[in-house]
């Protein structure tokens with residue numbers, strides 16, 4: 262599995278160029294941090310990596326990567342579905358029976374420090390709990406690559422620290438993990454940094 266970029270650059274119509282000439286070769290087992298000032302194009306680069314946006318320059322090749330998950334800055338979930346249900350759904354979608362999916366979902370919630378809110382509806386979770394639940398749900402999914410966008414934007418430092426632990430847990434030889442952040446704490450948890458710098462005017 263690889264995500265290989267060569268000479269990537271992007272410019273939205275009528276706007277100055279964001280970044281230019283980025284080349285990298287992303288592989289499983291490494292936590293990649295996309296860092297750069299606000300507005301430099303980190304989310305845009307994630308869109309390009311997801312295949313949802315065509316770069317205006319260069320190209321990106323996904324080798325052996327079919328399913329890509331994207332965890333947004335603001336946690337998204339079915340408001341009235343419980344945390345355990347949300348994590349069980351991707352396991353059911355992968356073909357597990359409910360009696361198999363539930364204990365696995367429970368284990369994941371436990372690993373992500375959410376055992377105590379397993380039965381709580383999504384809309385009643387705190388921001389940090391909801392963010393961790395989205396990460397647990399992604400870990401339960403069969404993704405070849407997971408793109409995480411600013412997961413600690415609105416969180417206190419203790420919760421941000423926990424999110425860092427959780428993201429490290431997601432790194433495995435089975436998936437590519439990319440994290441866009443300008444949080445120093447998370448940046449320090451990454452194995453490799455990809456700098457997204459604005460193009461000089």
Ligand SMILES: Nc1ncnc2c1ncn2[C@@H]1O[C@H](COP(=O)(O)OP(=O)(O)OP(=O)(O)O)[C@@H](O)[C@H]1O
Nearest residue numbers: 273279297298299300301302303304305306411443
């Ligand atoms: N669809 C779009 N059309 C036009 N401009 C866009 C579009 N999406 C983003 N932009 C602009 O491109 C620039 C880069 O946005 P992006 O969200 O990628 O930056 P970022 O580095 O992720 O920022 P932050 O760290 O603040 O989240 C911004 O100026 C933004 O307004």
